[in-house]
Amino acid sequence: MTPSSTSGSGRRHNRIGRVRSTRAKVVYAAPTRERRANKLANQYDMNEIESLKEMKPEDRTFEQDKLLASYLAETVKLRLRRRAKDLNELAEKVEKIVRPVKDIRKEQAKKGPRLSAVSRSVLDVMKERKGVCTGKNIVRLPRLPFVRDNDSIAVGDLIKTKEAYKSNASFCSVRDEKTFVAAENLLREQIFLDKELRDYMKRTFSPHIDEDLLVHQTQRVRLFLGNGRMTHDTDPIVHSKVTLDYAKKEEYCPSRSRIKILSNITRNRIDPIAVFSDVPGETLRSLVIPDTLVYTYADRNELPEHSYPGLTEFIKEAESKENIIKCSCCSGNGAPIVPCWQNPDCACYQMNAKLQVLQAQSNKNFPKTNFSTFEPILIPPRSDFYDTIGFACSERCGCHGRCTNNVTLLPEKKIFITELFRVDANMGFGVRSMAAIPAGTPIMEFTGRLRRRDDLDEKDESYAFDVVVGNEEMARFVPELGGWSDDFKKKLKKILRIPWCVNPREYGNVGRTCCHSCVPNLRFVRVFQKGFLPTHARLLLVTMIDIFPGVELTLDYGESYAEEQLKTCLCKEIVCKQNPHFDQFKQLSKDGFRQFYALKHHNQYKRFENKVLNSPDLKSFQ
Incomplete structure (x- = not known):
């Protein structure tokens, strides 16, 4: 299955921050800022607005919510500027790299018609995952740091593992506010102590939603309502108490008494993830452990060696000295992070820039998606999963991937x-x-077993995500990007014509547990390293909006899932047809949705500020 490029609808069921941009920003003159301020001052009573900003969301009346939502959306509208200058500067830097690639595509177009990829089936989350991964006959890709948690439960026989999970469960007392502060402290400490992050990763949040994010989110919702086409934007703004009350809606807050099933499902002390059950009225005796919770946790994809001996041999050839894609531009630099991005001497960055040619740009005011380590990965609403591809440096490069x-x-x-x-x-x-977590942040990889799609059985088919789509255009385009021999290109084209996927049914990580949403906050992107084989592909999950503490991480399972589960979706998002107030939300115009999301972001930020940023227990690392 391939992740949808636009939001779909489906059942909310078991399945599967913005790091501030370092791009140069246009500095506007003081008179421009003064004119903007004067325009707002003429429209609104700023003293009243400031008082509304400081009020708790639950204390504001409907009329006050309308006024604040209007003001917040208007400030964003005034901040919107065409980024033609930035785009032109970037285009000039990569033009020398991408011009030969454009010529290649023109030549390929003369040889034959462009073939579009066929959409694959999507997750059938109603089916139970059964069986446990044995881990035999596997090619193990490079691992991440692992410190075994000796107190965790090993996965073995399905029934015995479920019994062990149930016997390990216990009631615990948890306060979300303390957990959020502790998590923020730990995150800040990790960034401060890591020399590769300390001076490079910046987390900034504001009560005002970023203008790009607001435009993107509004367009996604309107595309969803219009089945891929924009709804009319000339309608009047029609807000009701219901719509603005939804903007106040708090994140899920569990009771203080929770059943903790596992303290750490990853079995890795470096990456502990607890598992809780908050089902009302549930006891330790009535607790049911589903088969879906029993799987082998893994932070990297694995390839069943015995099933694909031909691919295994080709991997060795693809990663040989003459065929591997790696850079040596920054070796011996000595800095914790070296500047490979936008470095014309970096072979990996050159490949990154060449792949940008594949991206369709429906709105020239939106820059194409960049795959730079510390810049936000912003994905325009109409962008396609098939075309939005990145290329990253790896441990085989002179920079060792620290760039x-x-x-x-x-x-x-x-x-x-x-x-x-x-x-x-x-x-x-x-x-x-x-x-x-800021918007545009790659927060995790979606992992599983690498399989040819044709080799999946019915159960596996419903869980798999494509990493190599079997797209004829990719098979023709990618082999021409490197200076490989004709024999190597022929083999690579053969591999790229075969659909390969990641199957997390028995083997994977926390990404497989993200639920479906009609308005998801995560998005899949494909990133390659070293080359373009299935083993070189990685599926990353990127935040599309600012994520605040307590927010559930969700995905769009795709159009086929929407068709199958439309009447049973449980996400209850504002544009979900199972939302009891759907008829009121679908009447909102473009400006109405902008006001809604501007107010929602403001309310989320204020709760974050009150619970975390203003906490006396919050630590500052300098």
Whole structure:
């Protein structure tokens, strides 16, 4: 299955921050800022606005919410500026790299028609995952740091493992506020102590939503309502108490008494993830452990060696000295992070820039997606999963992957704290973030077993995500990007014509537990390292909006899932047809949605500020 490029609808069930940009910003003259301030001052009573900003969301009336939402959206509208200058500067830097690639595509177009990829089937989360991975006959890819948690439970026989999980469960007392502060302290400490992050990763949050994020989120919702086409934006703004009350809606807050099933499902002390059950009225005796919770936890993909001996041999050839894609531009630099991004001498960055040619740009005011380590990965609403591809430096490079051209670095650090939870015995487990994560941040990799799609059985088919789509265009385009021999290109084309996927049914990580949402806050992107074989592909999950503590992390399972589960979706998002107030939300215009999301972001930030940023227990690391 391939992740959808636009939001779909489906059942909320078990399945599967913005790091501030370092791009140069246009500095506007003081008179421009003064004119903007004067325009707002003429429209609004600023003293009243400031008082409304300081009020708790639950204390504001409907009319006050309308006024504040209007003001917040208007400030964003005034901040919107065309980024033509930035885009032109970037285009000039990469033009020399991408011009030969454009010529290649023109030549290929003359040879034959462009073939579009066929959408694959999507997750059928209603089916139970059964069986346990044995781990035999596997090619193990490079591992991440691992310190075994001796108190954790090893996965073995399905029934025995479920019994062990149940006997290990216990009631515990947990306060979300303390957990959020502790998570923020730990995240800050990890960034401060890590020399590769300290001076490079910046986490900044504001009560005002970023203008790009607001435009993107509004367009995604309107595309969803219009089945891929924009809804009319000339309609008047129609807000009701219901719509603005939803903007005040707090994140899920469990009771203080929770059943903790596992303290650490990863069995890795470096990356502990607890598992809770918050089903009302549930006891230790009535606790049911679903088959879906029993799987071998892994932080990297694995390839069943015995099944694909031909691919195993080709991997060795692809990673040989003459065929591997790696850089040596920054070796011996001595800095914790070296500047490979936008470095014309970096072979990996050159490949990154060449792959940008594949990206369709429906709106020229939105820059194409960049895959730089510490810049936000911003994905425009109409971008396609098939075309939005990055290339990253690796441990085989002179920089060892510690550079500005490796978006896999942050997921490998495992600094973002999450937990698994469930609130309904009939629903699967979901994932909550315990700390604030900026939009555009790659927070984790989605892992599993690498398989040819044709080799999947019915159970596996419903869980798999494509990493190599079997796209004829990719098979023709990618082999021409490197200076490989004709024989190597022929073999590579053959591999790229075959659909390969990641199957997490028995083997994977926390990404497999993210629930579906009609308005997801995570998005899949594909990133390659070393080359373009299935073993070189990595599926990263990137935040599309600012994630605040307690927010559930969600995915879009795709269009086919929406068609199958449309009447049973439990996400209850504002544009979900199962939301009892859907008819009121679908009447909102473009400006109405902008006001809604501007107010929602403001309310989330204020709760984050009150619970975490203003806490006396919050630490500052200098």
